Amino acid sequence: MISSWVPVIVMLGIFVNGARSENVTRPCATLQTSSSVVPIGSPVTATCVISEDCPLAVGQAVHTEWRLGDRLVPSSPVANTSGRVSEAVIPSFNHSRAFLTCSIQGSPPQVVAGVEIRAGYPPEAPQNLSCQTNLTTPKRLTCSWDAGQRETHLLTKYTLHTQIRYSKKNYTYQMPPGVCSFSIPRLDFGLFSEMIIYVRAVNDLGEATSSPITLEPISAAKFDPPEIVKIEVPRKYGCLTLRWCLSRHQAWMSNQRMNIEVRLKTADSNEWSEAIPVNNIKPSRPVDQCRLLHWTRYFAQIRVRFQQSPWSEWSSSQSGVTLESAPTGHLDSWMKVSQDDVTKQLNIHLFWKASKQFRANSQSVSYMVSALKEGKGKVCSTRENNCTFQLPRRAKKVYLTAVNSVGKSSPTEVRILHHKDREAVSHLKAVPRDNSSFLVEWEGAVTPDLVDYVAEWRPLLETGLSHIRFDTAEKNRSSLVLTGSFEPDKPYGISVYPRFKDGIGLPQTVNAYLRQKAPSMVPEMKIKKTWKSQVELTWGEIPLAERNGIIQSYKIFYWNEKGPINIVNVDPAERKVVLQNLKPLSRYEVFMMVSTFGGSKNGTTTDFKTEPFDAVAIFMILTGIGVTLSLLVIFVFLKCLSKHKRLKRRLWPSVPDPANSSIKRWTSESTQDTYLGCDSEEPNLVYLSHLSFLDLPMKLSKEEDLWSNNAEDTSDLGESICGSPFIPGYSGSNSDSVPYATVIFSGPCSSPSPKKPHVYLRSESTQPLLEREESFSPKCYQNMVTDEVSREQCFFGPSHNCGPGEETGPDILWDDFPFLRALAMNDIQND
Known part of the structure; x- marks a missing residue:
């Protein structure tokens, strides 16, 4: 906002300088306000009067314009002033500071007068006035106060006023802006002279004064920490004597009565006791502290003040040990029992710790476990907090006693409880409570014979009974805070056992960490x-x-x-x-x-x-192959069963029975049953393709007839050819060996064209023909010319099967009758 008024100020300066250059003795206009400093929110009235000889208003009508900063302010002319007097009213001035200007309208408007208006609040009375004396060099009295919560928005000045009683000396100290404290020089006050001190605040809207305080500077002094010279042990149990003094700089106050406070703590504790006040005591007098534990090391600190002065800081610590006495109170115990089948005795692991009422009253304490209350029958003596021993199975209890050099405590009775298969603890969990304790929670089943719960814990990385710790909780509780020297990043096994009147129930166990971090290693x-x-x-x-x-x-x-x-x-x-x-x-x-x-x-x-392949894929492939082969074998087997006759004849061709061989039967009957068509059930014609004779085992003389009755190697022509004239005396019944021919047939299945020349194979067999009792009579050789036409031709002359009137057909062609051709050729060779 201040920067927005820079052009206005510049214009006012130019206007004033211009007026001076023209030797104008009076300003062009005057501006008056009700007040240049007002409370925030109050109304402001201003009047602007333009002079008669103002060069900006000569010979023309005057119109006045008001502005508060950049904002126009409504105005009204004053009556009977010819428009040269104008008045503006600001109902509520809500700025901390602003410029109000009066201008003559024109192009541009000309500022003729202006004034800065400031607003704020009157000061509040200073609060919390306090003074403190510093007894170190240089000695001084420092006072401070609070200026108040509300900002005044105006320059406020603070002054500190002191008045020393009985001397009529008054001092006033002016504070720099924004400073709310001041140190009074040592010459302006006396340590034991009472003073009245107050603070006054002043600004343009008013002033305020704080409440005065009355004090002696020595009563406002903060002493240096005192010193504990020595801690003595008096001849009283549970007491310590503290000898103390003031610091070297305040030793001149040793004859004055002071107020002190003492605080103590044991050597194994981290917390100090509440401060114990001791009033009106001279530094030369010692202080006794009693009702302390016997034979216990204590650390002590003290602090001091004079009358109501501030407390000094705590002194350094000093320690002392109270007198030794016999232990008092009982011990908390925890027992684990198992049976030894070899010795027929009980193996007992006994643990104990100090209860809240127990006091060792000595720094050196040992413990004794005995079978009898009077201390007889001692089974264990140790300085540790655990012991292992054996007792007969009939033992019911043992007694635990603490012993020191002065005496021994009353024995603590410990019942021997066996483990039982009873559950009373569930949903156990253990979470860190802070940096040194665990919060253990569980759900318990309360039964009439339940005594309490025992929480046992031990570091899992340590072995041995000495590392086991325990604590107990009442039967109506379901949580427990375990405190001890727990290490971070280390595992602890925590178990909770229910303890009944007649035994120990089954535990619940969890592993817990006070603080965790990333593992130290990663498995390979x-x-x-x-x-x-x-x-x-x-x-x-x-x-x-x-x-x-x-x-x-x-x-x-x-x-x-x-x-x-x-x-x-x-x-x-x-x-x-x-x-x-x-x-x-x-x-x-x-x-x-x-x-x-x-x-x-x-x-x-x-x-x-x-x-590339896995076991599953190989298994699937082998399985598929096996299934396929099995199906194929089954299919072939079934196919063979349905075609067994044809398959048999394919694999083992039918060999004619020489004893029943007949050309007619081969061509007409048996061959039709043997060789069937490939694609139909209709019988096909079988074509005699070749006839051959077996060679004789020895060369016969030309005179010997090849077809004589005594020939040893002959063919079966007598059976195959009807009416053969070449063997007139052949009967077929009394011959030892008969030569026979092997006939190879070719059908339409093996050769698509029946016009292919026939082939005759010669048989290598010398098997004798089977003898037959009936005589053979020549049969007619039937040649099937076509499927539609069948003609019976008789060869070698008349036959009884041939009709006398039948025509014989054309001349015989040897190529069409290979059988006869072979006979003819044989005949020619014999000649």
Whole structure:
């Protein structure tokens, strides 16, 4: 806002300078206000009077314009002044400061007068006036106060006023702006002279004065911390004597009565006791502190003040030990009992600790366990807080006693309780409460015979009974705070047992960490199996000392050369994982991240390569092949069953029975049954393709007839050809060996064209023909010319089967009758 008024101020300066250059003795206009400093929110009235000889208003009508900063302010002319007097009223002035200007309208308007108006609040009375004397060099009295909560927006001046009684000396000290404290020089006050002190605040809207205070400067002095010279042990149990003095700089006050406070703490405690006041005591007099524990080391501190002066800081600590006395109170105990089958006795592990009422009253305490209350039958004596011993099975209780050099405590009775299969604790959990304790919570089943709960804990990385600690909770409680020297990042086993009147129930156990961090190591992964699209990874368990917390998860990160990173979460209880949906014959990289509540740690990266086939794929392929072959074998077997006759004749061709051989039967009857068509059930014609004779085993003379009755190697022509004239005496019944011919047939199945020349094969068999009793009579050779036409032709002359009137047809062609041709050829050779 101030910057917006810079042009106005410049214009006012130019106007004034211009008036001076024209030797104008009076300003062009005057501006009067009700007040230049007003309370915020109050009305402001201003009047602007333009002079008659103002050059800006000569010979023209005057119109006045008002502005408060950049904002126009309504105005009204005053009556009977010819418009040269104007008045403006601001109903509520809400600025801390602003310029009000009066201008003559024109192009542009000309400022002829202006005034700065400031607004604010009157000062508040200063509060919380206090003074403190510094007794160190240089000695001074420092007073301070609060200026008040409300901002005045105006320059406020503070002055400190002092008045020394009985001397009529008054002093006033002016404060710099914004300063609310002042140190009075040592010459302006006396340490033991009473003074009246107050503060006054003044600004343009008013003034205010604080409430006065009356004090002696010595009563406002903060002393240096005193010193404990020595702690003595009087001849009284539970008492210590403190000898003290003031600091070296305040030693001149040793004859004055002072007020002090004492605080104490034991050597094993971290908290100080409440301050114990001791009033009106001279520094030369010692202070006794009683009702302390016997034979206990205490640390003590004191602080001092004079009358109502501020307390000094606490002194440094000094320690002392009270007198020794016999232990008092009873001990809390915890027992574990098991039976020894070899010795038939009870194995007992007894633990104890000081109860709230127990006092050792000595720095050196030992403990004794006995079978009898009077201390007889001692079974154990130790300085530790646990003991292991054996008792007969009939033992019911033992007695625990604390002993020192002065005496011994009353024996504490400990009942021997056996473990029972009873449950009374569930949903146990243990969480850190702070940096040195656990909060243990559980759900208990309250029964009439339940006595209390016992919480037992021990560091899992330590062995031995000396590390076991315990605490007890009443039967109606379900939580307990365990305190002790717990270490961070170390595992602790915490168990809660229900203790009944007749035994110890089953416990609930959890592992807990006071603070967790990332594991110290990550197990090495090993590749157990590799398949086409899967790989099985295994790893070992992290040692308990390296976990640093409760394992929350194992995360497996793996990727191939071109693929994205894949993540698999593994349950903390598992030690293996199968990575699936991998690409065959691909190289992958993999590493593991192990996490606890306190952090995570990554392991080293390893790689593996998938196989082209996996066991599943090979199994499926072999299974498919086996099923296919089985179906094929079954199909072939069934096919063979349906075609067994045809298959048999395909694999083992039918060999004619020489004893029943007949050309007619071959061509007409038997061959039709033997060789069927390939694609139809209709019988096909069988064509005699060749006839051959067996060679004689020895060369016969030309005179000997080849077809004589005594020939040893002959063919079966007598059976195959009807009416053969070449063997007139052949009967077929009394011959030892008969030569026979092998006939090879070719049908339409093997040769699509029946016009192909016939082939005759010669038989190598010398099997004798079977003898037959009936005589053979020549039969007619039937030649089937076509399927529609059948003609019977008789060869070698008339026959009884041939009709006398039948025509014989054309001349015989030897090529059409290979059988006759072979006979003819044989005949020619014999000639």
